Amino acid sequence: MGLLRLEELSELSPVALALTVAALSLVLLVLRWVLYPTFDSREPPVLRPKVPFIGHAISIARGINVYYARLHKDKRMPICTLPVLRGKVYVINSPTLISAALRSKTLSFDPFITLFSLNALGLSEPEKERFKDPDYLATASKPIHTSLLGEPLRMVTQAGLSRLAADLNAIGPGKGGVKEVSNALDWLRDVMFLAVMRALYGEKNPISLDLQTHIGEFEKKVGLLVLGIAPRLLAPKALVARSAIQQALAPYYLAGHDQGPDVSAFVRNRAAVKRKLGIRAADLPASDFDIPWTAVTNTIPSLLWLFLHIFTRPDYVDRMRAEVLEATAVTGDGATIDASKLGQKPFISACFLEMQRMYNDAGSVRWVMEDTVLRDADRREYLLKKDTNVQWFGGVLHLNDHIWGADAGTFNPDRFVNADPQEEKKRRGAMIPFGGGKHLCPGRMFAVTEITALIGALALAFDVEGVEMAHVVQPPFPSTGMRRPRWKQGGEPKVNIRRKRGWEDVKITFTV
DSSP states (O other): OOOOOHHHHHTSOHHHHHHHHHHHHHHHHHHHHHHSOOOOTTSOOBOOOSSTTTHHHHHHHHHHHHHHHHHHHHHOOSEEEEEETTEEEEEEOOHHHHHHHHHOSSEESHHHHHHHHHHHSOOOHHHHHHHTOHHHHHHHHHHHHHTTSHHHHHHHHHHHHHHHHHHHHTBSSSTTOBSEESOHHHHHHHHHHHHHHHHHHOTTOOOOGGGHHHHHHHHHHHHHHHHTSSHHHHOHHHHHHHHHHHHHHHHHHHTTGGGOTTSOHHHHHHHHHHHHTTOOGGGHHHHTTHHHHHHHTTHHHHHHHHHHHHHTOHHHHHHHHHHHHHTEEEETTEEEEEHHHHTTSHHHHHHHHHHHHHHBOOEEEEEESSOEEEEOTTOOEEEEOSSOEEEEEHHHHHTOHHHHOTTTTSOOGGGGSSOOHHHHHHHTTOOOTTOOGGGSOTTHHHHHHHHHHHHHHHHHHEEEEOOOOOSEEEOOOTTOOBOEEEOSTTOSOOOEEEEOTTOTTOEEEEEO
16 A cells, blocks of 8 residues: 555544544654664664664675774774664774773673574583583683693694694605605695694594595685574585584593593593583583694684795795794704794794784674773773674774884785884784684683694695785684685695605604
8 A cells, every 4th residue: 555645644533633643653663664764872783773673683794804904904992882773783993992892891792602502503402401501611621721821732733743843754755654745735724724623532443534624614604693693594515514523522422532641631621511411421422522623723724824924025035944943952863943932933933823814804793791881092982882782803803004014905914023112012912813712712821832833844844835815805604713724716826845855865854
């Protein structure tokens, strides 16, 4: 039915006219309520979508990282409020406000841990009920950080490095080795994948190389699984991939291999606590499924980006090699690299930081548990209302030219070498590749050491040929952090790795 014309309104009886006006007023109020929700004047400035009601939602669905970066580039707002459907999202772009959010006790990550656990892990119904209990979640999470510090960290790192050394020593003229690696990018992925899994799960590691593809399939759609919206329709391959990995883990936990002496404290203690809480061994493959996924989802792309930037620059290779030599004891036909020292070397450390700055776009999300006020560096205050989503993305800070200069989009590790104190002050809080607060990535030191040791050993003892920088930088998959390299038509370059002259028979070992 079309809208009434004015002349038709004039012909209505007074009662009918009053009812019509009331109905139209109600419709207008509803439309205003839906399309233009009200906000407290103390909340962050509202950035309304071009298309009312659905505009931000559509853009976020298309690519949340890219959209937030574009909004910040256009508006340069330290914090803003995005109306999304009938709700809203606070987006923080200021290092000071992000630091304040990380310190706040009323902004919590726990609701999202619960949401991930309930929707993405494939838990049984009894397990879902357990994960809804905050006390259970807190107890089950206790071993995560303590198992990746001190001696437990040293042991898991050494186990991974031992596997890396074996793969490096297989390249060369020695018995049983190969003369060269002719598809080095795939080799790097495989070597790091197996080293990490062996370090975590011990000799009886159930995560074989063929499961790497399944982890990749899960990674692509994990964001949709977390939302829990029609996963069988929207993410069927991710469900199949998750099932395949859990089936591989099942006999490992059923046989109690998770308590083996060569298993990392991270896997062993986490499983032990859950067993004490009454979790059946048959349910551990689901509740601990996140371990193999999170262990490599950002580690492998980080490895690839560092490899690409070092080995496309001969001068970078020479500088890295010089620092690796300082941390290496060469005796006869052996070379022992002290991997714990590599991350302390100025250039190696700078290269790793710059790689993370350029390509780590990890997002952080918090739930406002009660009304909260954040204060920025200029002491401006912003009210965050209870039961609202707060988000920020590393890429917005990491590529901000106001912080890093006009060359913010260029890989330049020397910005971290002998940095000016004033520059360091300005950048303070603007590097958040591993999150922050009590949810700072627990495995960051393990990943840093494995990556820098492998790249450092290649610079020290191997010639690398055919490396070509990726033509396209793809955004990370939702719920992951690292941007991904892609080459144009023709695919990845064929990269060769062979021993340097004079290093053909040198056995490489690592220590930490």
